Amino acid sequence: MSEAFVTALLELADDHLVLGHRLSEWCGHAPMLEEDLALPNMALDLIGAARGLYARAGEIEGKGRDEDDLAYLRGERAYLNCLLVERENGDFAQTMLRQLYFAAFMEPYWRAAASSDDPVLRGIAAKAVKEVAYHIRHAGEWVVRMGDGTGESARRMAEAVEELHRFTDELFFSSPAAEAAEAAGLLPVRAETRGAWEATIRTVFAEARLGWPAQVWAQQGGRAGAHGEALGHLLAEMQSLHRAHPGAAW
Amino acid sequence: MVEATPLWEVFIRPRNGLSHRHVGSLHAADEVMALQAARDVYTRRGEGTSIWVVPSLAITASDPDHADEMFEPTADKIYRHPTFYEIPEEVGHM
Amino acid sequence: MYSQGLIGADGRTEEDAAFLAAFQARIDAEEKIEPKDAMPEGYRRTLVRQIGQHAHSEIVGMLPEGNWITRAPSLRRKAALLAKVQDEGGHGLYLYSAAETLGVSREQMTEELLSGKAKYSSIFNYPTLSWADIGIIGWLVDGAAIMNQIPLCRCSFGPYARAMIRVCKEESFHQRQGYEIVMTLMRGTEAQKAMAQDALDRWWWPALMMFGPHDSESAHSEQSMAWKIKRFSNDALRQKFIDATVPQAEFLGLKVPDPDMVWDAGLNDGQGGYRHGPIDWDEFWRVVKGGGVMNRDRIRARRKAWEDGAWVREAARAHALKRAARKVAAE
Numbered sequence: 001m002s003e004a005f006v007t008a009l010l011e012l013a014d015d016h017l018v019l020g021h022r023l024s025e026w027c028g029h030a031p032m033l034e035e036d037l038a039l040p041n042m043a044l045d046l047i048g049a050a051r052g053l054y055a056r057a058g059e060i061e062g063k064g065r066d067e068d069d070l071a072y073l074r075g076e077r078a079y080l081n082c083l084l085v086e087r088e089n090g091d092f093a094q095t096m097l098r099q100l101y102f103a104a105f106m107e108p109y110w111r112a113a114a115s116s117d118d119p120v121l122r123g124i125a126a127k128a129v130k131e132v133a134y135h136i137r138h139a140g141e142w143v144v145r146m147g148d149g150t151g152e153s154a155r156r157m158a159e160a161v162e163e164l165h166r167f168t169d170e171l172f173f174s175s176p177a178a179e180a181a182e183a184a185g186l187l188p189v190r191a192e193t194r195g196a197w198e199a200t201i202r203t204v205f206a207e208a209r210l211g212w213p214a215q216v217w218a219q220q221g222g223r224a225g226a227h228g229e230a231l232g233h234l235l236a237e238m239q240s241l242h243r244a245h246p247g248a249a250w
Numbered sequence: 251m252v253e254a255t256p257l258w259e260v261f262i263r264p265r266n267g268l269s270h271r272h273v274g275s276l277h278a279a280d281e282v283m284a285l286q287a288a289r290d291v292y293t294r295r296g297e298g299t300s301i302w303v304v305p306s307l308a309i310t311a312s313d314p315d316h317a318d319e320m321f322e323p324t325a326d327k328i329y330r331h332p333t334f335y336e337i338p339e340e341v342g343h344m
Numbered sequence: 345m346y347s348q349g350l351i352g353a354d355g356r357t358e359e360d361a362a363f364l365a366a367f368q369a370r371i372d373a374e375e376k377i378e379p380k381d382a383m384p385e386g387y388r389r390t391l392v393r394q395i396g397q398h399a400h401s402e403i404v405g406m407l408p409e410g411n412w413i414t415r416a417p418s419l420r421r422k423a424a425l426l427a428k429v430q431d432e433g434g435h436g437l438y439l440y441s442a443a444e445t446l447g448v449s450r451e452q453m454t455e456e457l458l459s460g461k462a463k464y465s466s467i468f469n470y471p472t473l474s475w476a477d478i479g480i481i482g483w484l485v486d487g488a489a490i491m492n493q494i495p496l497c498r499c500s501f502g503p504y505a506r507a508m509i510r511v512c513k514e515e516s517f518h519q520r521q522g523y524e525i526v527m528t529l530m531r532g533t534e535a536q537k538a539m540a541q542d543a544l545d546r547w548w549w550p551a552l553m554m555f556g557p558h559d560s561e562s563a564h565s566e567q568s569m570a571w572k573i574k575r576f577s578n579d580a581l582r583q584k585f586i587d588a589t590v591p592q593a594e595f596l597g598l599k600v601p602d603p604d605m606v607w608d609a610g611l612n613d614g615q616g617g618y619r620h621g622p623i624d625w626d627e628f629w630r631v632v633k634g635g636g637v638m639n640r641d642r643i644r645a646r647r648k649a650w651e652d653g654a655w656v657r658e659a660a661r662a663h664a665l666k667r668a669a670r671k672v673a674a675e
Binding site: 017021024025027028029030031032033034035036037040041043044047048050051054067068071072091092144145146148149150152153156237238240241242245248249250 | 403406407410413414415416417418419420421422423426427429430433434436437440450475525528531532533535536645648649652653654655656657658659660662663666
Binding site: 253254255257273274275277279283291295311313314 | 378380381382430431434437438441444449450451506507510514657658660661663664667668
């Protein structure tokens with residue numbers, strides 16, 4: 001059991017770190033100064049959650065790997081994040097929609113995690129649930145403004161939906177490891193959050209005057225380490241310095 | 251000339267029991283975004299429990315050129331202050 | 345983070361002597377000047393320029409450190425650096441707000457930065473080449489900024505002074521963060537130690553230049569001092585910085601790259617201090633005027649963010665109009 005739980009925790013941790021990393025790429029390059037502050041706030045929430053999750057995974061694993069070993073010394077095929085979070089930032093519409101999709105999933109997920117049998121996870125969830133509730137608000141308000149703003153913003157927002165919606169199904173997919181942890185009462189069942197997620201997204205889309213996208217082939221593979229090409233570059237950059245100095249303290 | 255995003259004044263209540271206090275300003279297109287920006291900009295270190303945002307244009311300010319007629323007339327009305335009145339010490343605190 | 349080397353201040357003013365004397369009396373009485381108060385045009389112009397340069401420095405200053413956010417070598421460092429760079433953005437925002445009280449808009453100031461009309465601290469035109477640069481910048485550049493900003497908390501212009509108080513409070517962690525990075529490197533491997541020394545070698549002189557030209561060369565400094573926009577001279581602050589920093593470097597086991605540096609018992613009114621070797625002011629002016637490795641890249645990055653963001657800002661404004669109209673319709 002513990003091995004499956006470790007894997008499932010890594011899936012969650014990788015989601016948070018990769019998305020936090022993506023958001024941090026905006027710092028200093030946002031459309032307005034106010035967003036130069038808002039985006040790092042969200043990134044810091046996500047990186048903070050990732051650290052807690054890595055630490056817990058390392059602890060249960062019991063091989064002495066700490067948060068940095070897990071974040072910096074696993075390669076592309078060992079990373080287990082879903083495909084949505086690794087997508088490149090694209091424009092502001094894509095960044096905000098990606099954030100909304102992810103937060104709208106994590107909010108009910110963390111709420112359900114309040115009844116996990118793992119006390120450490122309960123602690124992480126209690127903190128994170130408030131953070132992602134704000135992410136929904138912030139990203140949601142932006143999606144509304146871009147969807148129902150100018151002609152150009154509406155076009156870009158619709159394009160973002162087309163680009164990213166195909167990655168949302170993977171959020172509800174439980175890997176064998178996650179299934180085992182779910183069955184053991186350690187993690188919430190991913191599929192059960194779909195109703196809440198869809199309600200959030202539909203509310204925002206209605207206000208943003210965005211159409212619900214047609215069924216497309218849902219992209220999956222992240223939980224098995226089968227990623228798109230973007231993740232390799234992200235990790236190459238993120239891990240380069242750490243890997244160049246094996247064993248060094250920072 | 252670039253079109254400008256409106257300016258907002260931000261007021262924060264540091265904790266319950268205290269008044270909202272002006273902390274600075276920011277730019278936002280509407281009140282919802284202004285509130286979120288105020289949260290993201292001005293409460294990163296737990297500075298507050300409540301935020302007000304007010305469009306800067308909505309503030310009517312007194313004119314410093316009229317400061318004399320506005321504020322000086324009160325200066326000599328010392329009977330508004332408790333120390334104007336003499337109460338014998340034996341009476342105790344009043 | 346920023347420095348005080350205000351570039352090209354112009355304190356000329358044309359009010360009559362009685363007005364100027366009355367204003368100076370308020371300043372001398374340590375009264376704060378508020379935005380709507382009567383003030384000499386030169387005072388207003390100097391402030392707009394200085395606060396603008398200060399704000400631009402914070403904003404451009406996000407870029408060299410931002411260059412390492414995605415490569416920070418541990419998650420703890422990543423979070424701290426991200427929070428620090430975010431703070432710089434916040435400080436820019438507070439400062440733009442302070443300047444806006446004088447009737448100049450953020451959009452105007454941004455245009456001036458992007459067109460090259462407005463200047464910013466020349467130190468940000470140097471590249472960050474290794475992780476040690478992040479430590480050295482926090483320690484030296486933020487250290488130099490703090491030296492300058494603490495007196496600015498008592499600046500005569502109320503909004504600027506208030507912004508500075510907030511900035512100083514937030515910045516207290518920046519320098520410690522930097523010093524801790526360098527300290528960790530100096531306790532690490534030979535490669536890490538070399539990285540730290542190399543970074544100090546590259547940043548030391550630019551950090552000293554942050555305080556601006558020597559007092560004897562610093563045009564318009566005197567007027568700024570009289571108006572209490574500026575509280576200490578460039579050379580005085582530079583000396584204070586050197587005296588504070590050299591022992592910190594020694595503690596780390598780093599060598600300050602100034603072969604002429606000596607202890608001089610006569611400095612600081614006989615209290616003693618470190619006398620530094622000659623500063624290459626040609627380099628300073630070259631970099632200020634656009635000749636640094638990164639000048640063009642910095643402005644290009646800012647312009648890209650501004651231009652790429654235009655449609656987002658427009659969308660928000662367009663939506664605000666629709667919202668307002670719908671609200672009216674619903675009433």
